Amino acid sequence: MERLFKLQELGTNMKTEVLAGLTTFLTMAYIIVVNPAILSAAGVPFNQVFVATILAAVIGTAVMAFSANYPIAIAPGMGMNAYFTSVVATQGLSYQIIFGAVFLAGILFLLLTFTKLRELIIESIPDSLKYGIASGIGLFIAFIGLRMSGIVVANKSNLVALGDFHEPVTILSIIGIFITLILNARKIKGSLFIGMLITAIIGYFMGLLHFDGIASVPPSIKFFDLDISGVFSHSLYTVVFAFLLVTIFDTTGTIIGVAEQADLIKDGKLPRAKSALTADAIATTIGSTLGTTPTTAYIESTSGVAAGGRTGLTALVVAILFLISLFLSPLVSAISGLPSITAPALIIVGSFMMEGLAKVNWRAFDEAFPTFAVILTMPLTGSIATGIAIGFITYPIIKLVSGKGKDVHPIIYIFGVIFLIQMAFFPNH
Template identity: 65%
Template sequence: MIENYFKLKQFGTTMKTEVLAGFTTFLTMVYIIIVNPAILSAAGIPFNQVFMATIIAAVIGTLTMGLFAKYPIAVAPGMGLNAYFTTVVASQGLTYQAVLGTVFLAGLVIIVLSLTNLRKVLIEAIPAPLKFGITAGIGLFIAFLGLKMAGIVQPNDETMITLGNLTEPVTALAIGGLLLTLILMAKRVTGALFLGMIATAIAGFFLGLLQFDGFISMPPAPTLINITEAVSGVFSNGLYTVVFAFILVTIFDSTGTLVGVSEQGGFMKEGKLERTKPATLSDAFATTAGAAFGTSPSCAYIESSAGVAAGGRTGLTSVVVAALFLVSMFLSPAIAAIALLPAITAPILIIVGCFMMEGLAKIQWRNFDDAFPAFAIILTMPLTSSIATGIAVGFITYPIMKVVTGKWKEVHPLIYVFAVIFLIQMIYFPMH
């Protein structure tokens, strides 16, 4: 029954592969249930409330993606959006309830946009060079993230970034885990990414780097905010630009990830993606429900590319991820220990970054009006640590290049509209 529902044979996959892919994706993104509460608690939201809200949003979004869109893409509260949330609360002296109201309204607007054809048209309107650039840009972004997490590179005042201390225990463990996983990949061992993480975790435990203060604990009770009060706070404080910023960044973060991972997994057919509505509704439902329980907007997760690289091809991968998030409610001490040792997941992000470079071969590099916008995306995403900013730069430069070369008719009208919107947003409402 499960095999027929997800059409495993049609996609050349098995239940074992999908389950392994689900575990791989989950382990690369589970840090969010610890990191998100840590960030949002600085805005005044109780840690336990955000912990439960994060899991609820992830389960709702990822199950919607898995059961209805049937893609191996996970959804959870987004990094960057949570930091922006905290900044808004701190800089404008607002209550966190009012800012949760902006997230709730943004979620409702995104639901409406997803029910129309706008997001579907947007995905299909993105020209091929930008799609390939987005995929590669995300690849470099997550590889760079992996390098930073592992301590292989570190900040430097003079050169911005430099080589880290490779003799640091966590860094050395990450390098060892990376080499082992590379060997497993080269030998084409089934479940190489997952096995690499397990082996690194075991090594970390015996080296004293992975310490458990327990494994099981009862989850705190979820807490619903007062929606009416939160939404009225949006209007009384005139927080319309914050709502707009959340809508724009959530949509384009998710769209970028959806396009990038779909290109990687071969789900895009002639630039089109099937079952677009349920796929785009996933982050909308997660954002709205997440806000009601106490967390910032949700989006499709770039770490899903790790599950795709591990062989995940259907929604069964996402269902496994959602189930693991549910179980994580009861395993918070063990999850926290694993999430606090970046050496376990950093090697996977670095390797997956390599997989996502494949689309670069399809860019017509001799056509400068195609090449430069793609290059701009690839350059900007890792340097700004923002998928949305990379997409914005691509959307702005692509139509400019086409207009000045007399090829303006090749550009979909929607691209011109969003180029103007992104230009205004980057000048007047930048998200740092």
């Protein structure tokens, strides 16, 4: 294992990587329950999505582990599942047809991965935007943690407000935050995971954590017929493009954010980028044949990196835990059903991801504003892809009017135009 994943070379060890994998898995295990719940609203059988979600995560994360050696987990993305359900509802089409669109997007995704385009995208993004993407993701996941825990809630007059601090889940979340902060401040290894474990124990004695058994026999695994011809007969090209575009930039943005935090980007380039991107493309394509929406690199991987994960061994541990969860669905459901266990980790990891902002030249407006726009947009729109789009649009425009248009890579101009068209004519996609 040490030689395979180059643990010594990357300054880590097996214990750290295993703890990091456990931490990442626990912060993202909610997808095992949430994804089937969302897609079942579109008529897809719950058990089918349950198995598909886990297998897509296992395949994508295992490929990431062995081919790219990165501590990044892959699983069906939030947002795309809601979009899938809305397309089925608004278009009045069968979910088999929309899964056909997902499959075609996955194939295109895979073909693009074998070109230099996606690596070129990563390399063409200026450093200031890369730092902005990482920090924007940090605020995004911290905001998710705040909402999950009830520390902030929806408010009509001001969009968000402080929640009710008398709510048991909120109280437990605040306790979890302080426990984890103390452990981290004391520089205790595995502080995020230990914090989650202690919070879970407290939650159990508070009567908030309920177990309806530990293990169960998993549902049967089966492929179903995709209706690819229906995609063409109903001209669902914008749907395919939407799945493709969001998946590309969600994954690219997350990989950049996680890699930046783990100090894996060297001279503006990400080694083995093609392998990392291939993992997502394979998982998306196979996942669509099993019954789930496009996969993406998970922002919760940052929690594993914060716990010390630096190699594919972290990802392999996540993949193994996903596979085990096929047989432990009652246990996983109980843990993922109590936000107080994972929310503190997300909030604290959000702060870790602000580090790159110190490297941005805030006195140079043409660098500072696009970075600020990315950071601001991600948490407020709830979309990594939208934040990246805003950065790609504002950066070249400000550079052009500042007389520095030649400093911008042509790829940024091309995607800036694509994003402008997409936001103007397909804002809900």
